[in-house]
Amino acid sequence: MNPDELEKMSKKELLSLAQEKKVKTQPTMTREELVEKLRTVILQTETSRFVQEKTAGSPDQFAPFPAIVDKQAVVKEKRLEQGEFELPLSYNETAVVLLVRDPYWIYAYWDFHPKLQEELAQVFHGWEKVPLALRVYNLSRSKSGAGGPEHFDLSVNHVTNNWYINVEEPGREYQVELGYYALDGNFRALASSNRVATPQDRISDVIDEQWMIIEEDFRRLYRLAGGAGWGDSSVELVESLLKRLEREAGSGAISSISSPAGAPPRERRFWLVLDTELIVYGATEPDAALTVQGRPVKLRPDGTFTLRMALPDGTQTIPVSAQSGDGKDSITITTNVSRNTHKGEEV
Amino acid sequence: MEQGYLALVLHAHLPYIRHPEHEKFLEEDWFYEAVTETYIPLLKVLEKLAEDGVKYRLTISLTPTLLSMFSDPLLQNRYVSHIEKLIELADKELTRTRWLPEFHDLARMYRDMFAYARWFFVDKYHKNLVTPFRRLQDEGFLDIITCGATHGYFPLMLQREGVRAQIHYATEYHTRLFGRPPQGIWLPECGYNPGDDEIIRGYGLRFFFTDAHGILHASPRPKYGVFAPIYCPSGVAAFGRDLESSKQVWSAREGYPGDYDYREFYRDIGYDLEYDYIRPYIHPNGLRINTGIKYYRVTGPTHEKQPYIPARAVEKAAVHAGNFMFNRSKQIEYLASILDRRPVVVSPYDAELFGHWWFEGPQWLDYLIRKIYYDQKIIKLITPGDYLEIYPKNQVSLPSLSSWGYKGFNEVWLEGSNDWIYRHLHQITRRMTDLAERFPSASGVLQRALNQAAREVLLAQSSDWAFIMKTGTMVQYAVKRTKDHIGRFLRLYDEITGNRINEEFLNDLEQKDNIFPELDYRVYASHQAGQAEKNIAVAQ
Numbered sequence: 065m066n067p068d069e070l071e072k073m074s075k076k077e078l079l080s081l082a083q084e085k086k087v088k089t090q091p092t093m094t095r096e097e098l099v100e101k102l103r104t105v106i107l108q109t110e111t112s113r114f115v116q117e118k119t120a121g122s123p124d125q126f127a128p129f130p131a132i133v134d135k136q137a138v139v140k141e142k143r144l145e146q147g148e149f150e151l152p153l154s155y156n157e158t159a160v161v162l163l164v165r166d167p168y169w170i171y172a173y174w175d176f177h178p179k180l181q182e183e184l185a186q187v188f189h190g191w192e193k194v195p196l197a198l199r200v201y202n203l204s205r206s207k208s209g210a211g212g213p214e215h216f217d218l219s220v221n222h223v224t225n226n227w228y229i230n231v232e233e234p235g236r237e238y239q240v241e242l243g244y245y246a247l248d249g250n251f252r253a254l255a256s257s258n259r260v261a262t263p264q265d266r267i268s269d270v271i272d273e274q275w276m277i278i279e280e281d282f283r284r285l286y287r288l289a290g291g292a293g294w295g296d297s298s299v300e301l302v303e304s305l306l307k308r309l310e311r312e313a314g315s316g317a318i319s320s321i322s323s324p325a326g327a328p329p330r331e332r333r334f335w336l337v338l339d340t341e342l343i344v345y346g347a348t349e350p351d352a353a354l355t356v357q358g359r360p361v362k363l364r365p366d367g368t369f370t371l372r373m374a375l376p377d378g379t380q381t382i383p384v385s386a387q388s389g390d391g392k393d394s395i396t397i398t399t400n401v402s403r404n405t406h407k408g409e410e411v
Numbered sequence: 412m413e414q415g416y417l418a419l420v421l422h423a424h425l426p427y428i429r430h431p432e433h434e435k436f437l438e439e440d441w442f443y444e445a446v447t448e449t450y451i452p453l454l455k456v457l458e459k460l461a462e463d464g465v466k467y468r469l470t471i472s473l474t475p476t477l478l479s480m481f482s483d484p485l486l487q488n489r490y491v492s493h494i495e496k497l498i499e500l501a502d503k504e505l506t507r508t509r510w511l512p513e514f515h516d517l518a519r520m521y522r523d524m525f526a527y528a529r530w531f532f533v534d535k536y537h538k539n540l541v542t543p544f545r546r547l548q549d550e551g552f553l554d555i556i557t558c559g560a561t562h563g564y565f566p567l568m569l570q571r572e573g574v575r576a577q578i579h580y581a582t583e584y585h586t587r588l589f590g591r592p593p594q595g596i597w598l599p600e601c602g603y604n605p606g607d608d609e610i611i612r613g614y615g616l617r618f619f620f621t622d623a624h625g626i627l628h629a630s631p632r633p634k635y636g637v638f639a640p641i642y643c644p645s646g647v648a649a650f651g652r653d654l655e656s657s658k659q660v661w662s663a664r665e666g667y668p669g670d671y672d673y674r675e676f677y678r679d680i681g682y683d684l685e686y687d688y689i690r691p692y693i694h695p696n697g698l699r700i701n702t703g704i705k706y707y708r709v710t711g712p713t714h715e716k717q718p719y720i721p722a723r724a725v726e727k728a729a730v731h732a733g734n735f736m737f738n739r740s741k742q743i744e745y746l747a748s749i750l751d752r753r754p755v756v757v758s759p760y761d762a763e764l765f766g767h768w769w770f771e772g773p774q775w776l777d778y779l780i781r782k783i784y785y786d787q788k789i790i791k792l793i794t795p796g797d798y799l800e801i802y803p804k805n806q807v808s809l810p811s812l813s814s815w816g817y818k819g820f821n822e823v824w825l826e827g828s829n830d831w832i833y834r835h836l837h838q839i840t841r842r843m844t845d846l847a848e849r850f851p852s853a854s855g856v857l858q859r860a861l862n863q864a865a866r867e868v869l870l871a872q873s874s875d876w877a878f879i880m881k882t883g884t885m886v887q888y889a890v891k892r893t894k895d896h897i898g899r900f901l902r903l904y905d906e907i908t909g910n911r912i913n914e915e916f917l918n919d920l921e922q923k924d925n926i927f928p929e930l931d932y933r934v935y936a937s938h939q940a941g942q943a944e945k946n947i948a949v950a951q
Contacts, residue, residue, distance in 0.1 A: 149898020155838050163567055163833060164812065166820035173834050226830060258569065261605070263812035263820060268630035275634040275806040281749050285636035288746070289623050289654060333714070341507070341685060357509075372688065373509050380510060 070099045078102060154178070160198070160242035162257040167234030167265040172198060172257065173226035174242045180254065184244065195245040196220035200229055203237040203259065217251065235264040340403055344382060345370040351389035357382055377403050415638075415743035416755040416793035417783070418650065419776075420620065422597050423450070423762035424474040424562055426875035427926050431485055435695050438888055442480050443493040444703060446540070449766040451528045452773040454543045460780055461552050467780045468551075468792045471544070471762065472597035474558040475584045476873070478541060479926050482588070487538035494532065497525045500692045500702060504680070507688075513718040514706055520721060521704050541588050548589060554794040557585040557593040557616075560927070563872035564824045566604040566812060567833060572935055573840040573872070575610050579934045580869065580927055582614045587929075594796045595619060597759075599874050600824070601652070601815035608643040608810075618648040618795045620759060625813035626651030633808050638746050638754035640799065641808040649810045650795050655742065656758040659735060660769075667731040668769035671709045672723045676768055678707040678716055705770075728771040732778035740789040755798050759815075828886075829877040832893050836871060839900045840935075843868045846907060847936035859921070860912045861932040864903040866924050868935075871896035899924070 070078065078098040082089045089098065160174040185191040198218045205214040218229065220242075231238060238260055241253035267286070277285075348354060350367040363369050379402035387394040425445060430436040460467060480486050501522035508514040536542045547553040559565065560580035568574050578596070586592045595618040596611060603621045611619060618640065626637045626649060633641050637651030660666055667673075681693050681702040693700050707716035708724070739756060746754040765772030783792055799805075816823035825833070846861055853861050871893060879889035899920055906912045 149894050149901070151835055151894055151897060152901070155834075161569060161834070161837060163569075163821070163825060165822050165825050166818060169822075171825055171830060173830075175834065226834075261812075264628045264630070267627060268632045268808075270631040272631040272634075272806060272808070275631070277634045282632070282634075282636070284749060285638065285746075286627060288742070289627055289637045289651070335714070339685075341688070359509075371506055372503070374507050374511050374514070376510055 070102055073099075158242070158255045160240055160255045160257045162238065162240055162260045164260050164262055165228065167262050168231060170229050170231055170238055170260060170262065171226065172229060172240050174198075174220075174255070175225060176254075187247070192222050194222070196222065197243060197245060197251060198227070198229070199241040199243060199251055199253065200231070201239045201241070202231070202233065203239055204233075205236070231262060234262050234266075237261045338405070340375045341372055342375040342380075342401055343370060343372050344384070344399075346384065346397075348386040348395075349388060353387045353389075355383075355385045375401065375403050377405050412788075413753065413791040414747040414789050415753045415791075416798060417656075417739055417743075417790050418470060418755055418757045418793050418795055418798065420470040420472070420597070420757065420759035421453070421762040421765070422472045422474075422558075422759060423477055424472070424558065424599075425477050425480065425763075426873045427476040427479060427561065427870060429480065429483060429486055429923075429925075431922060437694055437698075437700070438885065439486070439489065440493075440700070442486060443490050444701070445763055445767060446490055446532070447494060447497070447525065447528045447703060448770075449763050449773075450540055451531050452766040453762065453776070454540070454547075455527070455531065456773045456777040457547055457552065458543065460777065461547065461550060465781055465784045467784065468554065468794045468797060469780075470554045470556060470595070470794045472556045472558050473544060473585075474562055474597075474599075475560045475581045476562060476926070478584065478588055481540045483925075484538075491529070491533060491538065494525055494529045496692060497703060498522065498529060501525055501704065503688075504704065513720075517706050517719060517721075518704075545589050554594060554796055555585075555589055556595040556597055557581045558597045559599040559872075560584070561869045561873045562599040562875060563869070564599055564602050564814075564821075564874035564877065565607050566602045566814065566821050567824055568604075568840065568872075569833075569837040570840045570844060571606075571610065572844045572937055573868075574604075574607055575613070576843075576865070576869070576934050577872070578610055578614050578616075580930055582616070583929075584927060600878075601625075601759075601813070602821070602824075602874075603649070603810055603813055605809055605812060608645045608647040608649070612645045612647045616647065617799060618650060620650050620652060620757065620795075621810050622652050622813050622815040622819060623654050624819055625649070625810045628811035628813070629808040630811075631806075631808050634806055635750055635752070635754065638750065638756065639752065639802065640755070640795065640805050641810065642805045643809055644807060648795065648799055648805065650755070650757045652759055652815065653756045656735070656739065656756060657760070659738065660758075660760060660764070667727075667735075667775065668764070668772070669709060670727050670731070671711050672720070672727045673709050674705055674719050674724065674770040675707045675709045675716055676705065676770075678705055680704045680706070724771050725774055728774040729778045732775050732782055735775075735779055736782050736787065736790070740787060743790050752802060755793060755795075757795075823881055824874055824877040826881060828883075829880040832877060835893075835897045839868050839871065839897055839904075842904050843900075843932070843935045844937055846904065847933050848938070850907075851933065851936070853932075856912050856914060856917070857907065858932075860903055860907050860917055862930055863917060863920050863924070864900055864907065865930055865932040865935060866926055867896045867900035867903065867920070870924055870926065871900065896924070 070081075073081070075095045075098065078095065079089060082098065082102060089101070093101070154175050156177055157175055158177045158180050160172055163171045163173075165171050181191055184194045188194045197220055199215050200218065201213045201215045203213045206212065207214050218227065220227070229240075240257045241251075242255045242257075243251050243253040246252045344356060345368070347366075347368040348363065350363060350365060352363065352367070354361045354363055354369060356371055361369050361371060379400055381398060381400050383396055383398040385394060385396040425442055428436070428438045428442065430439060457469070501518060504518035505515065505522060508518045532538060532540070544553065544555060548555050558581060559577040561577065563573065563577045565574050565577070568577075577599075581596070582593055592615055594616065596616045598607075598619050598621075601620060601622050603619070603625050608619070623637050626633055626641060629641055629649075633639075637653055640648040640650045642648055658665060660668070679701040681689060681704075682699050689699070689702070690697070692702050706719055708719040710716045742756060743754060746756075765776060769775075780792070783790060812821075813819055814821060814823070843865060846864060850857065850861060873892075876889040876893045880886050902916070903912075903920075906916075
């Protein structure tokens, strides 16, 4: 994420972000301290996906790793069982692609052809000096007067190749151009993305006359559709939509469904578990019939036997009887075992 | 006369996990566990209901990856070994618990359950679980629908050829197994991207589902909310999920599965028992894992869990089924009073919730279906297809982009942990289309290589990998699967375009990634788009 976004976040949001990123916080920390702490962490860990807001003439203050990404495609030609394929870092084409994340965010990834990179690097005396940018068009809005769709620019860091773009208006069509600011200061596009449409975040205002319903009834229906918690306004609807699935991540692999009962609580708690089992074993003639506490036990081919039992507190009387194969002899051995568990005081 | 309808939908899916190159592979256990704990218990309930003359209609989506695993001889035989090992463990447990009566009864319950599973799988259905599903379909109880071929997430596919191929191979494989084309589709993760319905229509599918807001935010405003389908401009019907009934079953706080009398999922003897004793039944590398034998009930928010008492849990399942039915009746009575038609409440659930996580889920479903059939007249179970027969005239409106994932859009599958996959997925899909157009009629080894390339694209696209990366458990496996399939494709691509196919490599991939043996790579060609629709038109 862009560290500048931290400034716009509430303290609560910052805290939950810190938790997500496993950043230690103290309850006494102010909002500003949280922002600073998170900014450092983000810069350290997320430089690969970093874009900075273009401010003319300002130095690249958030670019601690100016190294150029190695663009050599490296698909290792080896048998699969011997290890993982390394994916190519680039497909050697100049392109930009847009995807929709939700009503307010779209995602762009891009790639440069190495030839083009070289050419630009020559013009600007180094690839890292090329003032790259994304131009984001809101196709659903026309600029006043001059015509053409509204747009805004995002400067692009050289070490990243993707970015989440915040778009204010849901239900709009967007397109981006990947380009750079030429020496004359004008934006030159190198590649144009696909068009995407963000979804609406509210009920449609379009009403079909053939399918009219009384406004009040529709509001009732709307509330019912989401359970009792929904209010009348679409804002509340969206909020409850966003919150409602916190524990029901939807679906997916069997390992990943959160258990409806919830995972065991993870508070700090020192613990000790003790249990005992008893092994009763012995041997007799292989063709003998054996019982333990009156229940028949199958002998191994060599006449030996083993029983393993959980041993609760109390005394167990265990008669073991063997009868010879011809039924003429029988022997009984009885053993008593007792367990007495005493739990000491917790200190 | 009933006042409205309840459409129960079970979505059964597992990603294609099959590793012939390993003797024992941990992630394969997901399939074996689900067979023992979910699919067989559900089939048992559904068959018993049918046998008892209870008339019901239930929709179930069986994904092509799951169906492929049901049909795969290697996994079938491995399941038999798996269940036999469990029976052996349960036998030992019967001895071990001799002096602990409460646990002894539970050990017997598991022994019986595993023995039943073995009998059901081996003796009754000769190792193929497609058979009982098909039988219930043919007898009119189940409407079995399809899904994306490998559960690819449609809204994040760049090329519509990718979506089309997912639907094409799915409907083709489904039709082969079930003897009739599917009537509807469960979009993977309920992910609807406006316009995909055009492709869906091309394959003769009449309906799909969206999450509640997919319908509520449709335009024009849908008169009946989620309580009746809408027709997309393409003519395909979209049904919206009812959140109230979902919450009752799913929610951690308010949902039934968290009841204190129900079985606790997190206390498994794989973790609880003495190491040497349990060692043969956990992972060969010595890692403790779930065995499936669990002796405790949820008990409450405490570590001191009490033993599970099946009779009490069954009673609760009955109470909860009654509660669910009561709430649906009230909901439908109310809806019927303000609407000028009989409403339909759509309640979809992951099938694996039933039995695996929620041990009593299959019993709950059994009680629910019986109660609906015998005890009341307000609601009736229905399938979406049947509802469209009763109400063929519906409002035309375009649903909104949506999914049933956290926050309701694409974020689960597009965020910091997994966004790196899309540039590769899009690249290989595009290259696959290029290949299909470049080689319109390949044969021999070239044809095999092209078909295998298509399989690799499909397997790389499974939404499960991105989902696992996000949730944070087994991430390495998901990353490896993604890289492997992309890497395999890229190598095949180089070999095909360089006219130097390595047959040994190809053979190896055909053994490992053997999904959809009869697949035809040419589906990926762009000019195939109109063709499928024409074929459907001719067929109708």
